[in-house]
Amino acid sequence: MEYALSFSLNGKPVQVAVKANSSLLDVLRNQLFVTSPKKSCDTGDCGACAVLIDGEAVNSCITLALTVEGKKVTTVEGLGEGNQIHPLQQAFHEHYAAQCGFCTPGVILVAKALLDKNPKPTREEVTQAISGNLCRCTGYVKIIDAIMAVAEANK
Amino acid sequence: MGVVVGKRIPRYDGLQHVTGRTQFVDDVSYPNMLWVKAYRSPVVKGEILNVDVSQAEKTPGVAAVLTAKDVPANQYGFSNDQPVLAEKGVRFKGEAIVAVAAVDEDTAQEAVEKIRVDFKEETPVFDPIEAMKPDTPRVRPEGNLWMFGEVPYRRIRLGDVEKGFKEADVIVEEVYRTQNQDHAQLEGQVSVARLEANGVITINSVSQCPFLHQLQLAGILKVPLNRLKFIGGTVGGGFGSKNDMHADHITSLLALKTGKPVKWRWTREEEFLASTVQGAWIMEYKDGVKKDGRIVARKIRAIRDAGAYGSLNPYVVDKHCFLVCGPYAIPNVWIDGYCVFTNKQVSSSMRGFGITPASFSNEVQMDKIAEAVGKDPWEIRFINAVRDGDITATRKTLESVALIETMKEAAKAAGIQLPDHLMAMSSEKKEV
Amino acid sequence: MKKRGKGIASIFYPTGMSGGGDPSNALIKMKLDGTIDLMVGSIDIGQGCKTVLAQLAAEELGLAMEQVTVINDNTDSCPMDTGTFASRVTHSMGNAVVMAARELRQEILELAAADLKTSPVNLTIENGEVKIKQSPDKKISLADLAGKATFGMGKILAGRGGYVKAPTAKDEETGACNPFATAAYATTIAEVEVDTETGQVEVLQLISVYDVGKAINPMLCEGQIDGGSVMGLGMALMENLNPYYPGIDFQPTSFADYMIPVSKDTGKIIAKIIERPSTTSLYGTKGIGEMTANSEAPAIVNAVYNAIGVRITDLPITPEKIIRGLEEK
Numbered sequence: 001m002e003y004a005l006s007f008s009l010n011g012k013p014v015q016v017a018v019k020a021n022s023s024l025l026d027v028l029r030n031q032l033f034v035t036s037p038k039k040s041c042d043t044g045d046c047g048a049c050a051v052l053i054d055g056e057a058v059n060s061c062i063t064l065a066l067t068v069e070g071k072k073v074t075t076v077e078g079l080g081e082g083n084q085i086h087p088l089q090q091a092f093h094e095h096y097a098a099q100c101g102f103c104t105p106g107v108i109l110v111a112k113a114l115l116d117k118n119p120k121p122t123r124e125e126v127t128q129a130i131s132g133n134l135c136r137c138t139g140y141v142k143i144i145d146a147i148m149a150v151a152e153a154n155k
Numbered sequence: 156m157g158v159v160v161g162k163r164i165p166r167y168d169g170l171q172h173v174t175g176r177t178q179f180v181d182d183v184s185y186p187n188m189l190w191v192k193a194y195r196s197p198v199v200k201g202e203i204l205n206v207d208v209s210q211a212e213k214t215p216g217v218a219a220v221l222t223a224k225d226v227p228a229n230q231y232g233f234s235n236d237q238p239v240l241a242e243k244g245v246r247f248k249g250e251a252i253v254a255v256a257a258v259d260e261d262t263a264q265e266a267v268e269k270i271r272v273d274f275k276e277e278t279p280v281f282d283p284i285e286a287m288k289p290d291t292p293r294v295r296p297e298g299n300l301w302m303f304g305e306v307p308y309r310r311i312r313l314g315d316v317e318k319g320f321k322e323a324d325v326i327v328e329e330v331y332r333t334q335n336q337d338h339a340q341l342e343g344q345v346s347v348a349r350l351e352a353n354g355v356i357t358i359n360s361v362s363q364c365p366f367l368h369q370l371q372l373a374g375i376l377k378v379p380l381n382r383l384k385f386i387g388g389t390v391g392g393g394f395g396s397k398n399d400m401h402a403d404h405i406t407s408l409l410a411l412k413t414g415k416p417v418k419w420r421w422t423r424e425e426e427f428l429a430s431t432v433q434g435a436w437i438m439e440y441k442d443g444v445k446k447d448g449r450i451v452a453r454k455i456r457a458i459r460d461a462g463a464y465g466s467l468n469p470y471v472v473d474k475h476c477f478l479v480c481g482p483y484a485i486p487n488v489w490i491d492g493y494c495v496f497t498n499k500q501v502s503s504s505m506r507g508f509g510i511t512p513a514s515f516s517n518e519v520q521m522d523k524i525a526e527a528v529g530k531d532p533w534e535i536r537f538i539n540a541v542r543d544g545d546i547t548a549t550r551k552t553l554e555s556v557a558l559i560e561t562m563k564e565a566a567k568a569a570g571i572q573l574p575d576h577l578m579a580m581s582s583e584k585k586e587v
Numbered sequence: 588m589k590k591r592g593k594g595i596a597s598i599f600y601p602t603g604m605s606g607g608g609d610p611s612n613a614l615i616k617m618k619l620d621g622t623i624d625l626m627v628g629s630i631d632i633g634q635g636c637k638t639v640l641a642q643l644a645a646e647e648l649g650l651a652m653e654q655v656t657v658i659n660d661n662t663d664s665c666p667m668d669t670g671t672f673a674s675r676v677t678h679s680m681g682n683a684v685v686m687a688a689r690e691l692r693q694e695i696l697e698l699a700a701a702d703l704k705t706s707p708v709n710l711t712i713e714n715g716e717v718k719i720k721q722s723p724d725k726k727i728s729l730a731d732l733a734g735k736a737t738f739g740m741g742k743i744l745a746g747r748g749g750y751v752k753a754p755t756a757k758d759e760e761t762g763a764c765n766p767f768a769t770a771a772y773a774t775t776i777a778e779v780e781v782d783t784e785t786g787q788v789e790v791l792q793l794i795s796v797y798d799v800g801k802a803i804n805p806m807l808c809e810g811q812i813d814g815g816s817v818m819g820l821g822m823a824l825m826e827n828l829n830p831y832y833p834g835i836d837f838q839p840t841s842f843a844d845y846m847i848p849v850s851k852d853t854g855k856i857i858a859k860i861i862e863r864p865s866t867t868s869l870y871g872t873k874g875i876g877e878m879t880a881n882s883e884a885p886a887i888v889n890a891v892y893n894a895i896g897v898r899i900t901d902l903p904i905t906p907e908k909i910i911r912g913l914e915e916k
C-alpha cells in the first residue's frame with residue numbers, strides 16, 4: 001500500500017507515492033534519485049545520510065518519509081546559488097576536508113544547520129555539532145578547520 | 156622544486172565530493188535492476204547436508220536463486236581456497252551459502268527467510284593457541300597451520316641469537332596482544348553488475364585492486380579478461396576492506412543468470428559479521444640487552460589469527476616477520492611467525508597489514524627495555540636506531556633512513572629539549 | 588585522581604608490496620589542444636592519488652593542473668595497476684607516471700626542435716609552451732604542436748611508463764630477502780590523562796612527525812596523518828571486534844556497539860612532515876598511507892604507563908584493564 005507524499009525538496013515541490021515504512025533516505029535515493037545523502041549504516045549511527053528538514057539536520061535513514069509531509073527538505077544538491085557553490089562547500093574543498101567524500105554531504109549539512117543558528121561558533125561548538133558524523137578518513141581535523149574558516153569569515 | 160609538485164593543491168575531485176556529485180557504486184542504478192540478499196550460515200562450523208531453496212524460488216518477485224552449483228569454478232581468493240558460495244560445509248558464522256535476486260531488497264530478504272539448510276554441526280575452534288595443538292579439530296582439511304615451504308611458520312634468522320642472549324646483561328620478556336578490528340570504512344560492500352548484449356559484464360565495483368579482481372573473477376566465471384569490465388576508481392574509503400572480493404562475483408553470476416542488472420549492497424551488520432577484518436595477534440618477545448642499552452638479540456614467536464580462509468593472511472604474516480624488529484639495528488634475530496586458522500570470519504588486509512601489531516609490541520617493548528636498563532625512552536631509541544646502510548632482519552640494506560630525524564623533529568614540536576649528544580646524531584653517519 | 592603522562596613511539600613502514608613484483612603502468616596521451624589524458628589503474632580510496640599523479644604529470648610536462656584529465660575509472664581504458672594498498676601508489680605509480688610523462692616530453696621536444704630548428708636539449712616546456720631556453724620568445728605552443736602532429740603527420744603524442752620493484756628471491760631457512768623498495772619513518776608523542784577512579788583514558792594530544800621522502804602535496808600528507816592518528820587512537824582505546832576474544836560472543840553489529848572515534852574523542856592532532864628522499868623514486872617519494880595509523884597505539888600505551896605506572900600489553904586499553912592494573916600494583 002502506498003501513500004501520496006508531498007514536500008519541498010531543495011526549493012521545488014515534489015509529489016511521490018511511498019510505502020508507510022519507507023525511510024526518507026530510501027525515497028530520496030531510490031525514488032527521487034537524489035543520491036548525495038549516503039547510506040552507510042541505515043541505523044542512525046553515522047550521519048552520512050543527514051539532510052535538513054525545516055533547517056534541522058536529521059538522519060534521513062531513521063526518518064519515515066511520510067513524516068516530511070509539507071516540510072522543506074534540503075540536501076547538498078540544494079546548496080549554493082546558481083553556479084556558485086555554498087561557502088561551506090568552497091571551504092571543504094580548499095581545506096581538504098573531504099578525502100573519500102562519503103561522509104562529506106552529511107557533514108556539510110550538519111555544519112550548515114549549526115552556522116545558520118550560530119554563525120560564529122567556537123572550535124568546541126563545531127566539534128560538538130559534528131560529533132554525530134562519523135568520518136574514517138580525515139580525523140575531523142580539516143573538517144573542523146574548514147567550518148571554522150567559514151565561521152571566521154562571519155566574524 | 157616544482158611548479159605544481161610540493162604545492163597544497165586541492166583534491167582533483169574535491170568539487171565533486173563537496174557537491175555530492177561523486178558517483179559511488181551505490182549511486183548507480185538501472186531500470187529493471189534486481190536486488191540481492193544472501194542466506195548466511197547461522198552455524199559456526201558444520202557440514203552442509205541439504206539446501207532447500209524451493210520456497211524461495213516460488214516467492215513472487217524472485218528472479219533467481221544462486222547456489223554453489225551455479226558457480227563455474229567455486230574457488231577463489233588470494234590463497235585460492237575460498238568458495239564463492241559454501242557447498243560442502245561452512246567454516247564461520249555468516250558464511251554465504253545462497254544468494255537471491257529479486258525485484259527489491261524486501262522481496263529478496265523474504266525469500267532468503269524461506270531457505271532451509273540442514274547442517275551437521277561440528278565443534279568450532281576459536282583460540283589460535285588451541286588450534287595449533289595437533290589433536291584440536293581441524294578448521295580446514297589441510298590443517299590449522301599455513302605451511303611456509305616445509306615448515307608451518309615463517310622463519311627469519313640473522314646472526315646467532317643464543318650467543319646474543321649470552322652476551323646480554325639483561326633479558327626482557329613480554330607477551331603482547333592486539334585485537335580483531337573492523338575497517339569501518341563508511342562506504343560498505345556494494346556491487347552492480349550488468350550483462351551487455353555482447354556478453355561483456357560491466358561491474359560497478361568498490362574494489363581497491365580491480366585488475367587483481369578481474370583476474371579472480373575471470374577464474375570463477377571461466378571467461379577471458381575482455382568479458383569483464385570493472386568500473387570504479389573512486390571509492391568511499393578502503394583501509395584494506397576492499398582488497399578481497401566480497402560482492403562482485405555474486406552480482407556477476409546473477410546478472411548472467413537473469414540477464415538483468417543486479418545490485419547487492421551489504422548491510423552494516425553483514426559488514427561487521429561477515430566481511431574481512433584485521434586479525435588478532437599474539438607476539439611473544441624475548442630480548443637480550445646490554446647495560447649500555449644496545450639490543451643484541453631478539454627472539455619472537457608471533458601468531459596471527461587468520462580466521463577461516465587463507466586470503467592475504469600468509470602475506471600479512473610474511474610482512475610482519477620481515478619488519479617485526481622495528482626500525483632498530485639488532486644483530487641477532489630469530490623469528491617464527493605462524494598463520495593459524497580458526498572458525499572466525501576471514502582475516503585479511505587492513506591498513507598496516509601485519510606491521511600495525513608489530514609497531515605496537517615493538518614500541519611498548521622499547522619502553523620496557525629502557526626501564527630495565529635505566530635509560531630514557533628517547534635514548535634507548537636513538538641508541539638502537541637504524542641508519543643509512545644498516546640491514547633489517549632479512550638482510551635488506553636500508554637507504555634514506557630518517558628515524559632519528561623524525562625523533563628530533565617530534566621532540567622539537569613538543570617543546571622537549573633532548574640532550575646534546577642525541578641531537579648531534581643523524582641517520583647519515585654513525586658516531587665513532 | 589587525574590594523572591597525566593607522555594609517551595613516544597618510533598616506527599618504520601615499507602613502501603609497496605612485501606616481496607615486490609607489484610607493477611604499475613601508466614599512459615599519457617595528448618589531446619588536440621595540448622592538454623593531456625592521464626590513464627592509470629590506481630584507485631582513489633580517499634587518499635588522493637588522482638591529485639598527486641596529476642601533479643606529477645603536470646610538473647613534468649609544464650602544464651597546469653586544470654590541463655590534466657585523470658582517467659582511472661575502468662579496466663578497459665586504463666593500463667594495469669596492482670592496486671591501492673601497501674602504501675604503494677605515490678611511489679610505484681608515481682614512478683610510472685613520471686616515466687610516461689618523460690617519454691611524452693621527449694616526443695614533444697623532438698617535434699618542437701624540428702619546428703624551431705634547434706636541438707631538443709635546448710628546449711624547455713613552460714606554461715603549455717615549448718621554448719628555446721636561451722631565447723624564450725622562440726616558441727611553439729603545445730596546442731599547435733599537437734595539432735601539427737595529429738593533422739599534419741597522423742601521429743599520436745603519447746607516453747608510456749612502467750615501474751615494478753623486482754620480485755625478491757627468498758631464502759626459506761633464514762628469510763633473507765630484499766622485500767621492499769624503500770621505507771618511511773615516523774615518531775609520535777602522545778599526551779594522555781588517566782582517571783584513576785574510573786579507568787578512563789583521554790588523549791589530550793598526538794604530535795606526529797612523518798618522513799614522507801618527498802611531499803608531492805603536503806596537504807594530502809597531513810590528511811593521511813590526521814586520519815591515521817584518529818584510527819590509531821581508535822585501536823588504542825575503543826575498537827574491538829571480539830570483546831570476548833578468542834570467542835565470538837557479543838560481536839558488535841553496528842556503529843552503536845563498534846565505536847570508532849568521533850570528533851569529540853580525538854584530542855589535539857598535530858601532523859608534521861619531513862623529507863628524506865628515497866633513492867628508489869624519481870621524485871624521492873615514499874608511502875605513508877598505512878603507517879600513519881601505527882604509531883599512536885604504542886605512544887598512548889607508553890603515555891599511560893608514564894602517567895600511572897601500568898603497562899598495557901593487550902589492546903585495546905579498557906577502563907577495566909586500567910583499574911585492574913592499578914589494583915595489582
Ligand code: FES
Pocket residue numbers: 038039040041042043044045046047048049050059060061062
Ligand atoms: S546511514 Fe543514516 S545515520 Fe548512518
Ligand code: FES
Pocket residue numbers: 097098099100101102103104134135136137138341391392633
Ligand atoms: S572523508 Fe571518508 S569518511 Fe569522511
